[in-house]
Amino acid sequence: MTAAQVRSRYVFLIAMRWLPVGLLVPIVVLLPLERGFDIAQIGSVVAVQGIVVLLLELPTGGLADAIGRRPVLLIAGVINLASLALLVVADTMALLGLAYLLQGVYRALDSGPLESWFVDRSLAADPEADIETGLAHGGTASSLAIAGTALLSGGLVWLGPVGSVSALTVPVLVALVLSVLSTLAAALLMAEERPPRGKVELLAPVRGMVTAVGGALTLARRSRVVLALVGVEFLWSFGMVTFEQLMPVRLSEVTTAAGPLMGPVSSVAWGASAAGAALVPLLSRRLGARWTGFTLRVVQGLTIVGMGLLAGPAGVIGAFLLCYAVHGAANPVHSGLLHRRAEGEYRTSLLSLNSMVASTGFAIGSIALTVVAARTGTQAAIVAGAVLLAAAAPLYLVKDRRRSSRIEFREHSHSGTSESQAL
Incomplete structure (x- = not known):
């Protein structure tokens, strides 16, 4: 081909x-x-x-x-x-x-x-x-x-x-x-054309996992910025429970037509997300990537608060669409900051660590926020998730103590130069 x-x-x-x-x-x-x-x-x-x-x-x-x-x-x-x-x-x-x-x-x-x-x-x-x-x-x-x-x-x-x-x-x-x-x-x-390997080495995935985790943790230990970005991912994923799981519940509280509405609303939300991603370069050029990440995280928190507190389907849906627009804009900003902190083999390791932290944050958020929703109401759970998500904003402004940190990473990296990207 x-x-x-x-x-x-x-x-x-x-x-x-x-x-x-x-x-x-x-x-x-x-x-x-x-x-x-x-x-x-x-x-x-x-x-x-x-x-x-x-x-x-x-x-x-x-x-x-x-x-x-x-x-x-x-x-x-x-x-x-x-x-x-x-x-x-x-x-x-x-x-x-x-x-x-x-x-x-x-x-x-x-x-x-x-x-x-x-x-x-x-x-x-x-x-x-x-x-x-x-x-x-x-x-x-x-x-x-x-x-x-x-x-x-x-x-x-x-x-x-x-x-x-x-x-x-x-x-x-x-x-x-x-x-x-x-x-x-x-x-x-x-x-797929792959060279014959003989028998598959069963321990290869285990060794790959150990190498990836070790490389990512080494990078996080050496860079305050990497540690801060991973912290952002955890809080962000925790807060995502509000608009991925609690939004349909919240909508069902303000209208009896939540089932039919969620389809077209979700469709428009993904369009808003794509529009946000397309517009973010303009904002990044004005504010810089770090301050853009800070701003978007705060604004997204405010849109989630709107989902929880605004009355009527129009208010809840409007806040949800704005939330997705900001979400789409924030993804490339965060991804770009991560890629700028990693080189060579560390790129794959760092993205894997970021993804693992995201899964952890979402799993914990799913348990904690749904328990809050069951005991004190959906609105309280949504606002709590918004506060934690927005609390990640200052982490975008963390700087490494030494500007030469990337040189240090290069000295500790292996000779491999393979790169990958994660969705």
């Missing part, structure tokens, strides 16, 4: 991967509520998913390097199908917990192989291939896929039940069908 053909396949496959997600976004909290689960129980099972991702993300990355990207992605697809099938019928805590546990395994396996395949194949076809443009196109494709199927999800709920299948369960069935197609597409389009 040429580099252009690889890019086309990558963009198509990543769009297929995110289509089912858009169907689930609007109903992922409302469906368990419909089945009699309370918000604290939902937070607990979501935390299970986060903990599984935390434990497996680095080992599964090593597995992909050991046996190939395509096999790992296909295994992930099969596990995702099992998870969605359980979600269709999950009416007990045991079944719902198992569905989310499998979803955690899927996400850990799915995190990285497709992007790594794209980079490997593109550079094999053309060492000067424009990797950045392909990754950008993939990001656009995934956002549009989520926006489109989130809108479809709202339409399916609005149409009502199909026979004995409730309206909120219908999007899960459609997501299951799309996931089958996505897995088949990966099997057919991910051509």
Whole structure:
């Protein structure tokens, strides 16, 4: 394949991967509520998913390097199908917990192989291939896929039940069908040429995990800035529970049409996120990356407070859309600051550590904020999450004691120069 053909396949496959997600976004909290689960129980099972991702993300990355990207992605697809099938019928805590546990395994396996395949194949076809443009196109494709199927999800709920299948369960069935197609597409389009290795070394993923964690922790220990950025990621992910899990609950408190509304609202929110990402370079040029991160974190906290305190669906939805616009702008700022602090092998290690911390923060937030919501109300939980998210803002202004810190990292790095990016 040429580099252009690889890019086309990558963009198509990543769009297929995110289509089912858009169907689930609007109903992922409302469906368990419909089945009699309370918000604290939902937070607990979501935390299970986060903990599984935390434990497996680095080992599964090593597995992909050991046996190939395509096999790992296909295994992930099969596990995702099992998870969605359980979600269709999950009416007990045991079944719902198992569905989310499998979803955690899927996400850990799915995190990285497709992007790594794209980079490997593109550079094999053309060492000067424009990797950045392909990754950008993939990001656009995934956002549009989520926006489109989130809108479809709202339409399916609005149409009502199909026979004995409730309206909120219908999007899960459609997501299951799309996931089958996505897995088949990966099997057919991910051509992978790997040299024969003989027997697979079972300890390779473990050694890869130890090396990655050790490198990332060394970098964090040597740089106050890296430690601060990881702290931002933890608090940010903790606060994300407010608009990813509590928003549907809050909307259901101010309108009886929360189910049909969440689809189109989620679709518009992803569009707002893309617009925020497009506009952030203008702000960064005026304020600089660090002060831009500080400003966006404070503003996002204020929008979340608006979600919790504003009355009526218009106020809650308006604050939610502004929150997503700021969220989309903040992602490239944070990612850029991380990349500027890492070189060579430390880049992969640092991004892996950042992702692990994000999973931890979201898992803890899922438990803590849903318990607060169950005991003192959704509004109080949302405001508490907003305060913690905004509290991360000053961490963007932390500086290293010595400006030569990057030189020190270079002296301690290995000779390898492989780089990767994480979504």
